Amino acid sequence: MTTPACRLCGQGLAEAFEIRRAPSSVERLLLAHEVAGDRATSLSVQQCRDCGLVQLARLMPEGFYDDYEMAVTFSPRFQGYLNDLAADFLAQADLGDGRIAEIGCGDGSFLECFARRGFEVTGVEPSRRFRRAARAKGLTVHPTYVGRDAAVPAAPYDAVVSRQVLEHVPDINGFLAGMRASMAAAGHGLIEVPSLEKAVADGRFYDFFPDHVNYFSAQTLAYACRRNGMRTSSIVPTMADEYITAFVTPERAGSDQASRPGDHMDLSAVAAAIETTISALQGFLQERRDRGQRVAAWGSGGKGVSTFAAASPLEGIAYVVDADPRKQGHFMPVSHFEVHSPDRLVQDPVDCVLVTAIAHAAEIQDILRRDLGFDGTIALLGDGIDIHEKGQASAAPGDRQ
Numbered sequence: 001m002t003t004p005a006c007r008l009c010g011q012g013l014a015e016a017f018e019i020r021r022a023p024s025s026v027e028r029l030l031l032a033h034e035v036a037g038d039r040a041t042s043l044s045v046q047q048c049r050d051c052g053l054v055q056l057a058r059l060m061p062e063g064f065y066d067d068y069e070m071a072v073t074f075s076p077r078f079q080g081y082l083n084d085l086a087a088d089f090l091a092q093a094d095l096g097d098g099r100i101a102e103i104g105c106g107d108g109s110f111l112e113c114f115a116r117r118g119f120e121v122t123g124v125e126p127s128r129r130f131r132r133a134a135r136a137k138g139l140t141v142h143p144t145y146v147g148r149d150a151a152v153p154a155a156p157y158d159a160v161v162s163r164q165v166l167e168h169v170p171d172i173n174g175f176l177a178g179m180r181a182s183m184a185a186a187g188h189g190l191i192e193v194p195s196l197e198k199a200v201a202d203g204r205f206y207d208f209f210p211d212h213v214n215y216f217s218a219q220t221l222a223y224a225c226r227r228n229g230m231r232t233s234s235i236v237p238t239m240a241d242e243y244i245t246a247f248v249t250p251e252r253a254g255s256d257q258a259s260r261p262g263d264h265m266d267l268s269a270v271a272a273a274i275e276t277t278i279s280a281l282q283g284f285l286q287e288r289r290d291r292g293q294r295v296a297a298w299g300s301g302g303k304g305v306s307t308f309a310a311a312s313p314l315e316g317i318a319y320v321v322d323a324d325p326r327k328q329g330h331f332m333p334v335s336h337f338e339v340h341s342p343d344r345l346v347q348d349p350v351d352c353v354l355v356t357a358i359a360h361a362a363e364i365q366d367i368l369r370r371d372l373g374f375d376g377t378i379a380l381l382g383d384g385i386d387i388h389e390k391g392q393a394s395a396a397p398g399d400r401q
């Protein structure tokens with residue numbers, strides 16, 4: 001089997017692990033007419049033998065992001081996070097009354113944090129849907145991709161920021177070169193990506209999916225910046241360690257001679273977690289079936305979608321509910337469960353609810369016990385299955401999002 005070259009340094013890749021049944025996208029649930037044509041895809045997660053960058057060799061089809069839809073979080077907690085991040089960035093970067101550009105600005109929530117503080121802001125966003133949302137907030141947004149020969153229109157800017165974009169970008173070097181070219185010589189930059197350290201520490205195989213073609217550790221992110229003419233003044237875990245955020249400044253020139261990270265992340269814990277989680281889930285469902293119990297699942301987010309896909313065909317789940325009305329009536333990729341409103345639990349009672357959205361477990365347990373009067377078993381899908389009978393103190397996992 002021939003393996004393609006590392007998209008950051010050009011050296012050879014080695015497979016770290018494979019997820020044999022993955023959804024083709026976790027960000028979007030299916031409409032009824034799309035279910036018949038939906039297939040699982042196999043995901044080969046590769047690691048560069050030389051620089052250690054973790055990546056998928058296979059890319060999303062061209063134009064994938066033109067109509068990109070992503071579950072946008074409107075929670076006050078998340079808005080607070082963005083606001084604090086903007087404040088931290090401004091505390092490190094003395095911008096005066098400078099101009100700020102965001103690459104991949106989404107619906108403009110982060111840009112607004114700067115606009116509120118009086119900065120002149122500009123966004124770049126390829127997705128039509130997001131552009132409309134950002135423009136509705138009065139923001140200037142350009143419909144372009146940024147690359148080696150494509151800086152942000154009207155560059156240079158005193159600051160260029162980019163959150164949750166680089167993990168989607170096939171041409172890392174082109175993107176970072178375009179970002180650097182968009183910055184003034186004395187400018188500042190911010191790059192935020194999901195944390196590979198967190199995915200590995202928690203054995204989260206469901207953090208690997210086709211939309212994300214790159215998986216950065218602090219080391220490989222710093223290396224990617226250095227190679228493309230940006231010095232990282234700091235890289236810190238953010239959003240309860242879910243993300244890593246780099247604060248960067250332009251250097252004179254990038255160099256592909258930039259020294260490569262020495263220690264590579266060990267992904268064996270992630271590989272092992274695939275089998276452990278699948279067998280814990282199947283074992284749990286089998287045990288409930290043996291007792292003649294019915295089980296419903298709560299949560300159609302990335303973790304639920306990916307875990308059910310990996311474990312499919314999955315027997316013993318009567319139906320799936322989710323509190324997000326935009327997901328109800330849609331179908332989960334690969335496992336093809338239809339997503340219902342939590343009201344279904346009242347109309348069509350079950351003995352046990354399996355919560356896959358454990359980041360919201362405490363909130364969901366409250367709704368189940370208090371609002372829906374559910375007195376059956378609540379099981380949380382974490383590293384294994386954590387079971388809470390009624391009357392038991394609810395020991396929810398940490399307040400993660």
Ligand SMILES: [Zn+2]
Nearest residue numbers: 006009048051
């Ligand atoms: Zn490499």
